Amino acid sequence: MQNLSDNALSILLQQYLETEKNLTEKQKNILKAAVAVFSEKGFAGASTSEIAQKAGVAEGTIFRHYKTKKALLFSIVSPTIVGLGAPIVLKDFESILEKQYVDFADFLRTIIKDRFEFIKNNQAILKIIANEISFHLELQQMVKEILTTRIMTKIQLAIEYFQEQGEIVLLPYETIARLIFSTIAGYAVTRFLISPNQDWNDEQEIETMIEFLVKGLKT
Amino acid sequence: MQNLSDNALSILLQQYLETEKNLTEKQKNILKAAVAVFSEKGFAGASTSEIAQKAGVAEGTIFRHYKTKKALLFSIVSPTIVGLGAPIVLKDFESILEKQYVDFADFLRTIIKDRFEFIKNNQAILKIIANEISFHLELQQMVKEILTTRIMTKIQLAIEYFQEQGEIVLLPYETIARLIFSTIAGYAVTRFLISPNQDWNDEQEIETMIEFLVKGLKT
Amino acid sequence: MQNLSDNALSILLQQYLETEKNLTEKQKNILKAAVAVFSEKGFAGASTSEIAQKAGVAEGTIFRHYKTKKALLFSIVSPTIVGLGAPIVLKDFESILEKQYVDFADFLRTIIKDRFEFIKNNQAILKIIANEISFHLELQQMVKEILTTRIMTKIQLAIEYFQEQGEIVLLPYETIARLIFSTIAGYAVTRFLISPNQDWNDEQEIETMIEFLVKGLKT
Amino acid sequence: MQNLSDNALSILLQQYLETEKNLTEKQKNILKAAVAVFSEKGFAGASTSEIAQKAGVAEGTIFRHYKTKKALLFSIVSPTIVGLGAPIVLKDFESILEKQYVDFADFLRTIIKDRFEFIKNNQAILKIIANEISFHLELQQMVKEILTTRIMTKIQLAIEYFQEQGEIVLLPYETIARLIFSTIAGYAVTRFLISPNQDWNDEQEIETMIEFLVKGLKT
DNA sequence: GATGAATGAGTCTTCATTCAT
DNA sequence: CATGAATGAAGACTCATTCAT
Numbered sequence: 003m004q005n006l007s008d009n010a011l012s013i014l015l016q017q018y019l020e021t022e023k024n025l026t027e028k029q030k031n032i033l034k035a036a037v038a039v040f041s042e043k044g045f046a047g048a049s050t051s052e053i054a055q056k057a058g059v060a061e062g063t064i065f066r067h068y069k070t071k072k073a074l075l076f077s078i079v080s081p082t083i084v085g086l087g088a089p090i091v092l093k094d095f096e097s098i099l100e101k102q103y104v105d106f107a108d109f110l111r112t113i114i115k116d117r118f119e120f121i122k123n124n125q126a127i128l129k130i131i132a133n134e135i136s137f138h139l140e141l142q143q144m145v146k147e148i149l150t151t152r153i154m155t156k157i158q159l160a161i162e163y164f165q166e167q168g169e170i171v172l173l174p175y176e177t178i179a180r181l182i183f184s185t186i187a188g189y190a191v192t193r194f195l196i197s198p199n200q201d202w203n204d205e206q207e208i209e210t211m212i213e214f215l216v217k218g219l220k221t
Numbered sequence: 222m223q224n225l226s227d228n229a230l231s232i233l234l235q236q237y238l239e240t241e242k243n244l245t246e247k248q249k250n251i252l253k254a255a256v257a258v259f260s261e262k263g264f265a266g267a268s269t270s271e272i273a274q275k276a277g278v279a280e281g282t283i284f285r286h287y288k289t290k291k292a293l294l295f296s297i298v299s300p301t302i303v304g305l306g307a308p309i310v311l312k313d314f315e316s317i318l319e320k321q322y323v324d325f326a327d328f329l330r331t332i333i334k335d336r337f338e339f340i341k342n343n344q345a346i347l348k349i350i351a352n353e354i355s356f357h358l359e360l361q362q363m364v365k366e367i368l369t370t371r372i373m374t375k376i377q378l379a380i381e382y383f384q385e386q387g388e389i390v391l392l393p394y395e396t397i398a399r400l401i402f403s404t405i406a407g408y409a410v411t412r413f414l415i416s417p418n419q420d421w422n423d424e425q426e427i428e429t430m431i432e433f434l435v436k437g438l439k440t
Numbered sequence: 441m442q443n444l445s446d447n448a449l450s451i452l453l454q455q456y457l458e459t460e461k462n463l464t465e466k467q468k469n470i471l472k473a474a475v476a477v478f479s480e481k482g483f484a485g486a487s488t489s490e491i492a493q494k495a496g497v498a499e500g501t502i503f504r505h506y507k508t509k510k511a512l513l514f515s516i517v518s519p520t521i522v523g524l525g526a527p528i529v530l531k532d533f534e535s536i537l538e539k540q541y542v543d544f545a546d547f548l549r550t551i552i553k554d555r556f557e558f559i560k561n562n563q564a565i566l567k568i569i570a571n572e573i574s575f576h577l578e579l580q581q582m583v584k585e586i587l588t589t590r591i592m593t594k595i596q597l598a599i600e601y602f603q604e605q606g607e608i609v610l611l612p613y614e615t616i617a618r619l620i621f622s623t624i625a626g627y628a629v630t631r632f633l634i635s636p637n638q639d640w641n642d643e644q645e646i647e648t649m650i651e652f653l654v655k656g657l658k659t
Numbered sequence: 660m661q662n663l664s665d666n667a668l669s670i671l672l673q674q675y676l677e678t679e680k681n682l683t684e685k686q687k688n689i690l691k692a693a694v695a696v697f698s699e700k701g702f703a704g705a706s707t708s709e710i711a712q713k714a715g716v717a718e719g720t721i722f723r724h725y726k727t728k729k730a731l732l733f734s735i736v737s738p739t740i741v742g743l744g745a746p747i748v749l750k751d752f753e754s755i756l757e758k759q760y761v762d763f764a765d766f767l768r769t770i771i772k773d774r775f776e777f778i779k780n781n782q783a784i785l786k787i788i789a790n791e792i793s794f795h796l797e798l799q800q801m802v803k804e805i806l807t808t809r810i811m812t813k814i815q816l817a818i819e820y821f822q823e824q825g826e827i828v829l830l831p832y833e834t835i836a837r838l839i840f841s842t843i844a845g846y847a848v849t850r851f852l853i854s855p856n857q858d859w860n861d862e863q864e865i866e867t868m869i870e871f872l873v874k875g876l877k878t
Numbered sequence: 879g880a881t882g883a884a885t886g887a888g889t890c891t892t893c894a895t896t897c898a899t
Numbered sequence: 900c901a902t903g904a905a906t907g908a909a910g911a912c913t914c915a916t917t918c919a920t
Contacts, residue, residue, distance in 0.1 A: 026900095028900095028901085043265075043356065044263065044265055044355070044356055045266075046262075046263055046265035046266035047265035047356060049892075049893060049894085050893075050894060050895085051892090051893075051894090059901080059902090060901060060902040060903055061894090061895090061902085061903065061904095062895085062896080062897085062901070062902055062903060062904095063900085063901055063902070063903095064894095065894080065895060065896080066900075066901070066902095069895095070894080070895080071893095071894065071895090129355065133352060133355060136263070136348065136352060136414075137261075137262060137263055137266060173429065177426075177429060180407055180408070180411055181404065181407070181430075181433055183407065184403045184404055184406065184407025184408070185400065185403055185404070185407075187403065187407065188399055188400070188402065188403025188404075188406065188407070189399070189403070192399055195355075207396075210392065210396060211400075214400055214437040214438065215437065217436050217437045217438075217439060218433040218434065218436045218437025218438075219433065219436075219437075220436060245883080247883085247884080268909075268910065268911085269910080269911060269912080270909085270910080270911090278884080278885090279884065279885045279886055280885090280886075280911090280912085281884075281885055281886065281887095281912085281913080281914085282883080282884055282885070283912095284911085284912060284913075285882090285883065285884070285885095286883095288912095289911080289912080290910095290911065290912090464904080466904085466905080480794075481703075481794060482701065482703055482793070482794055484700075484701055484703035484704035485702075485703035485794060487888080487889070487890085488889080488890060488891085489888085489889080489890090497905080497906090498905065498906045498907055499890090499891085499906090499907075500891085500892080500893085500905075500906055500907065500908090501904080501905055501906070502891095503890085503891060503892075504903090504904065504905070504906095505904095507891095508890080508891080509889095509890065509891090567793065571790060571793060574701070574786065574790060574852075575700060575701055575704060611867065615864075615867060618845055618846070618849055619842065619845070619868075619871055621845065622841045622842055622844065622845025622846070623838065623841055623842070623845075625841065625845065626837055626838070626840065626841025626842075626844065626845070627837070627841070630837055633793075645834075648830065648834060649838075652838055652875040652876065653875065655874050655875045655876075655877060656871040656872065656874045656875025656876075657871065657874075657875075658874060683879090685879095685880085706913075706914065706915085707914075707915060707916085708913085708914075708915090716880080716881090717880060717881045717882055718881085718882065718883095718915090718916090719880070719881055719882060719883095719916085719917080719918085720879085720880055720881070720882095721915095722915080722916060722917080723879070723880070723881095726916095727915080727916080728914095728915060728916090880920105881918105881919100881920085882918100882919105882920100883917105883918095883919095883920105884916105884917085884918090884919105885914105885915100885916085885917080885918105886914100886916105887913105887914090887915100888912105888913085888914080888915105889911100889912080889913070889914090890910100890911095890912090890913100891909105891910080891911090891912105892908105892909085892910070892911100893906105893907100893908090893909085893910090894906100894907105894908100894909105895905105895906085895907105896904105896905085896906080897902105897903100897904095897905090897906105898902100898903105898904095898905105899901105899902080899903100899904100
């Protein structure tokens with residue numbers, strides 16, 4: 003078992019857990035408005051006064067809850083960053099892998115569906131993260147920490163397992179992970195950013211990706 | 222043969238060709254400084270005064286050459302957007318495909334190496350484009366036009382050719398193109414943004430990607 | 441009876457009535473400073489920073505109350521433009537004319553004294569209006585509306601009345617009005633702009649003008 | 660005979676005489692453009708770059724001929740200010756008055772027609788002078804000097820002559836002059852600024868003004 | 879003589895943040 | 900706890916003027 007308070011993530015996680023409760027109606031409005039404006043105009047292009055207006059609160063009210071504009075950004079972005087790694091924390095891979103008859107395709111289907119759902123439900127905030135990550139060192143560190151401690155370690159176990167089973171090619175696990183993530187991310191970008199209005203059959207596209215990855219990574 | 226002046230791109234292309242010459246030393250400094258600052262802080266987060274200072278010119282000088290800050294952005298970004306599609310215009314696919322003994326792996330090797338080189342040489346500007354494309358409709362339109370008229374039409378021909386040859390799977394060409402681009406982009410992002418300081422063996426990574434794609438798209 | 445809210449002027453009038461109250465000390469200072477600076481340097485020659493300094497507020501404070509420099513100009517100028525026509529609205533001519541024994545000289549005395557008082561109390565703002573009216577179409581329209589709907593229609597009644605009485609010459613009423621206004625304006629300009637420091641006996645000058653006008657317009 | 664070089668006006672007069680000749684085509688274009696822009700936007704609201712553009716010359720060229728923007732203003736405005744008093748200098752009143760049978764109406768007809776013609780031919784520049792005179796002390800001084808030394812002294816003679824003849828009322832000559840000028844100016848403003856597009860019968864309007872003034876100033 | 883690139887002070891305006899109410 | 904007036908630093912952009920060519 004992972005100790006959840008053994009690193010800086012515990013702070014984020016706390017925030018994450020507080021998110022749903024403890025929030026007044028005004029605070030929720032502020033967060034909702036901020037997500038909308040940040041995602042539409044970018045952090046630097048957004049003005050706190052526009053957020054206040056959209057949230058229906060006074061300009062000063064924002065600063066009563068969030069010390070600075072940047073703190074507001076992080077309040078929005080942190081839970082989603084934690085969420086990036088959360089499901090993999092919760093549904094422990096190890097237990098998954100212990101189940102019999104789990105092949106690589108099933109494994110891919112599980113993560114792709116799960117992560118696709120996550121992206122679908124967090125489009126706006128993920129867009130904010132993607133847009134701002136270049137400009138905020140702290141963001142980079144948060145994401146990096148989640149990625150390495152929460153995701154990559156688990157992924158590594160799974161990949162090595164399937165390599166041992168002879169199901170997938172013996173490339174470095176980072177490379178394999180990158181190829182998998184690129185495929186998912188490429189779909190997400192096309193699906194939600196480039197052509198959101200096109201008719202999409204997500205089920206089928208996911209199966210196509212699984213087949214592509216299974217074949218591409220076969221030994 | 223494509224007529225290069227048959228659509229709105231000709232304007233961009235003209236700009237592109239003028240770029241290298243006709244520029245005073247000061248103008249070059251402004252562009253260089255602007256690329257640096259835009260890429261480091263984002264368009265909205267960059268200040269014209271910082272650009273001026275970095276370029277060693279007076280702030281007014283910037284506005285003598287570029288009517289607005291936004292015009293400066295587009296002067297930087299336009300040639301690279303044109304460049305996105307340029308090589309595929311020049312080295313005509315059709316002629317490539319007429320050569321005998323061209324298989325899908327060779328085809329992939331050609332575009333991946335070419336585009337990888339392009340990305341390597343235009344990292345900063347491509348980063349700016351990626352960061353700003355959400356916020357500037359004109360940018361979206363420019364990129365879309367290049368992508369559809371210059372790239373996708375050519376790619377389609379190639380993909381259909383290899384499908385006829387029975388080399389690759391009979392998926393819609395957009396799907397195949399997306400899987401290829403995702404793989405390249407995923408590498409570029411990891412290579413240049415996430416871990417630029419790591420030791421990379423580009424040759425080998427490219428071969429890995431080619432093998433992955435060839436296997437993944439096999440019939 | 442005139443309905444005061446029967447046209448676009450009602451908005452101006454509202455502004456006018458709000459003017460005196462509802463203003464913080466700082467706003468009053470801003471207006472006072474702006475009147476001084478606009479009147480001394482002209483609108484285009486005035487800088488908001490000078491106004492702010494003279495008003496003892498931060499420059500940003502001006503823009504919290506007035507969206508733009510031009511809006512500040514109009515806030516100053518609108519009530520006075522309304523005031524141009526106001527007294528004639530209030531003291532209804534018709535009722536004046538119904539009184540017996542009102543001759544043309546009395547009529548002139550009434551308007552000249554009233555308007556002279558108005559000019560005396562609004563010198564700075566009237567100077568601003570005179571200086572800026574060429575450059576702002578909206579100003580021209582506002583003044584034109586007040587002049588035609590509030591003043592000329594009333595004046596016309598009076599002039600026609602005195603013409604019927606055989607007291608004044610049968611020229612078009614616009615001509616007669618112009619000759620009257622020119623005489624008043626000519627005095628005001630000399631009195632307040634050209635030689636403000638000279639010793640003036642306003643009572644006597646007004647009687648001179650009345651005699652001049654009565655004789656000049658006699659049948 | 661007046662000695663033309665006995666005061667500061669000689670400088671202006673020299674400028675005035677140089678005006679017609681000694682001017683390159685470019686200089687004439689600059690002056691023409693400057694008159695247009697100053698009159699349309701006011702001195703402070705006009706930009707030298709717009710003037711240069713309208714004149715078809717480089718920005719620097721203006722400053723080769725006129726040290727500063729203000730010097731350009733004065734180059735435009737000075738000859739017309741001199742012209743304000745010029746005709747009265749040339750056609751000497753004294754000689755006019757010596758002719759027999761000259762009555763006050765004829766006198767008025769002469770100056771009104773002359774000055775009306777002058778105003779008609781110098782509308783744009785006179786508008787500039789009127790708009791700028793509040794903001795430039797030197798302008799005020801120039802106009803004042805012309806008015807007092809060139810005009811008022813002559814007018815005084817004429818007025819006193821007609822007073823001696825018993826033709827006009829025994830008011831101070833300044834008052835009489837003011838009433839005359841107000842009447843002319845009031846017409847000019849209405850005629851050229853307020854309703855320039857209306858159909859005007861100048862001959863008739865002038866006769867109306869003469870009759871008005873003759874009657875108004877009768878003993 | 880004419881040009882136009884370069885300047886840097888100055889313009890109006892916006893913005894994140896504070897604080898008295 | 901929320902407000903919104905006030906701030907002043909900083910923003911993009913303009914302008915009159917200079918000067919090397």
